[in-house]
Amino acid sequence: MTLVKSQIGRRAFIKNTSLAGGGLVLGFNFFNSCKPKVAEALAVEIEMPNEWFEINGYLKIGDNGVVTIMSPNPEIGQNVRTSMPMILADELEVDWKNVVVEQAALNTSLYSWQVAGGSRSISSSWQNLRMAGATARQMLKLAAAKIWQVPASEILAVAGVLSHEASGKTAGYGEMASEASQMVVPEEVELKNKSEFSIIGTSRKNVDGKNIVTGKPLFGIDVQREGMLIANLVHPPAFGMKLKSFDAEVVKKMPGIREVFSLKLYDEDFDRAAFHHTAFNEVVAVVGDSTWQVMQAKKALKVEWEKAGDTVVGMTLFGNEMKVNHPAGMENSDIHKTKLEELNSQKGKVARRDGNPELAFKNAAKIIESSYSCPFLAHNTMEPMNFFANVTEDHAELLGPTQTPEWMEPAVAERLGLPLEKIDIQMTRQGGGFGRRLYGHFMVEAAVISQKMKKPIKLVYSREDDMSQGMYRPSYFATYRAGLDKENNLIAFHVKAGGIPESPLFANRFPAGAIDNYLAEDFTVDSNITTGAFRAPRSNFIAGAEQSFLDEVAEEMGKDPIEFRLELFKRAAENPVGENNDYDAERYAGVLELVREKSNWKQSESGVYRGVSAYFCHQSYVAQVLDIVLENNKPVVQKVTAAIDCGIVVNPDAAANLSEGGIVDGIGHAMYSGLTFKDGTPEQKNFDRYRLIRHSEAPKSIETYFVQNDIDPTGMGEPPFPPIMGALANALYKATGQRHYHQPFISQKTIKG
Amino acid sequence: MANFNLKINGKIQEIDVDPTTPMLWVLRDHLKLVGTKYGCGIAQCGACTIHLGDDAVRSCQLPVSSVGEQEITTIEGLSENGDHPVQKAWLEVDVYQCGYCQAGQIMNASAFLKKTPNPTEAEIDTAMNGNICRCGTYTRIKKAIKTAAQTENI
Structure with missing residues (x-):
């Protein structure tokens, strides 16, 4: 076991005892219900206790051993209402069947990062949730030790039962809950070894499943x-x-x-x-x-x-002051395009330079150059x-x-x-x-x-209000250049990326660090169309552009696209260029190797056109292989194979669901979606003109494989989304013979149905 | 305003509303049956799907005045205990992410399976194409429909 200081559990406990009657921890009460809560009782179909005992801000234990775990973060479909309580339950050593989940209200003194953003819910609370569970487990042991008059260190806690072998005494958590809630919070608590996890790493069904399929008022x-x-x-x-x-x-x-x-x-x-x-x-x-x-x-x-x-709107973003310019005028998509192309043809702001890229390009025997773009997107949550x-x-x-x-x-x-x-x-x-x-x-x-x-x-908001109200995914543009020497070695790499109103560039991500002469530039265009974060901001375009371009370079070099990427990662791992490279080349290569194996990359079938892509964002690594077949001369996505390294996977089937969703979402947006403007007005205001992917256009099958390791969990909601756009473009090229540079790809003749 | 006696989930419900009011809002605002969801209001997303008799219809385009004697079933009335084969299949496959569109998906799928108990992949695609899932759970929805199709008494 790992000994850790329990300040966080202690703080939560102390704050909690100062709350009047625990009313604030009861949270979700819009059904005006009394205990047992209708929604939760239906969800789990377990008997509610007569009395609850609050152990700390994250949990209370009933006299019958049922445990209520507070889920502090916003649930937007990323499964945190199930996965976060699983983490606590594992450390608490309680049977998952006896767990009830409640949504916590906003409480900045009890919880940290009550935000659904940056794919950080699990990673930011991983330690707190474990600590809260482990602290409660220890307090239950201390309570039993006091009542049984035996040393706490001799007491075992397994699946909601405390036992002392020498005296033969056993008790359920419910029997000790009252006493435990009176215990002084221990200074130190023991966290489980990761090999001892019994709930984390096992698939548990969504706690709201029954409520969702029966139409209960949840939203x-x-x-x-x-x-x-x-x-x-x-x-x-x-x-x-x-x-x-x-x-x-x-x-x-x-x-x-x-x-x-x-x-x-x-x-x-x-x-x-x-x-x-x-x-x-x-x-x-x-x-x-x-x-x-x-x-x-x-x-x-x-x-x-x-x-x-x-x-000019002054605002702060994480403490940094900034000015956002909204110039007057009624904007048009064709003018946006012209402006982006114009700025792209000029020198950008240099974000990173390694070696001497200008000289290397001058000396290059061959230069490959391609430009990529994407439109504004509306988020279009189904619930406006x-x-x-x-x-x-x-x-x-x-x-x-x-x-x-x-x-x-x-x-x-x-x-x-x-x-x-x-x-x-x-x-x-x-x-x-x-x-x-x-x-x-x-x-x-x-x-x-x-x-x-x-x-x-x-x-x-009506759907029309929702879709015409702004905060869109920005429109982006990027040009890539690669220089090859006479021996067909990649000697220079240049990316220039901009957007309205922000650039999608990540100057220190791959392939920075893998190429001697590297230049990254960016540029921006002001607009009065408001934009904001959209699943995997910036990555949601630049990943697809970069991975499409690397495919083109590999082809030009006569190399297998996976082999080519692995060579670059080998270089970045063994002898990296520059010091500030924002990725782990070995883990990156790891997901590519896994997807190569699982997709049988080397044994391609006739009539199946395959594209590969890999990307790193939100601290996680994802590689995907996408297979297209032609039906009536029309490309159809047959299968996607995904390999993901996001550290420990808390709830594997739920994580696979997110992988599937990210893949469908990415194919959909790259292929079909876009928001265009005429005289400042969005030309798509509802789903009659705004195309979202539909049933028949989704891949026929998706398989997801996770890298097994014991690294603390990293992002999962966003990372599967960006790379698939590259895999799609690369497979479309194989299927149609044409590169697809400008999203939505449906606007290109080759794939019109 | 006008008075209507509607047969909803096996019960007669009396309401007094503007006759142009779509059933979606009658259900949600007046009868507090909020399982039927608003998504687009123009029959393009399927979130508001209910059964009118045995047919799946978009309740956002169904004026209350056009219902008459026909029986309406909503997600709340699909089964008494949430154990309709389609609901059970959804639970088994753990289909949903955000869950918002799923009532509409389930209502559409259950009406479809009643008429087409052994559907092909292509038939599922065609039948379900009007129901958008923004989270992208389409592959799971299809799996759940196939699972439900294998149970008896669908």
């Missing part, structure tokens, strides 16, 4: 409350426009309509963080009794818009943005889907004029996130509307 949009009103917003029809005036006379008289008013989200001097940002600071709210009535009124509302001027708010004079209750409750809390407090401790934010299960719900302006909007109405309200 923010499902929240109901006595006297609750429905609110919709009307925002400018185009980026570059703002509210001029509106006439609510007719609409206010429509059935069920309570109020129509404009609201300004933030004052100019508001200390805005990047996650508070909104495209449209002033909007019109329509509030009424039911959704359909409000939607009808919204359509009938007369609003005048006017052109907005240049604006929404939030419930009930703001009274001295309290704000906020309930709904947010990836960043902690970061939004100060914005809500300031806007409402209430102190932080009067803001109570709770999270529902979320119908997708993908980065969109990192930007929680809709939570502030809901709070402002409720404050004005003096009533509980639920703000709901």
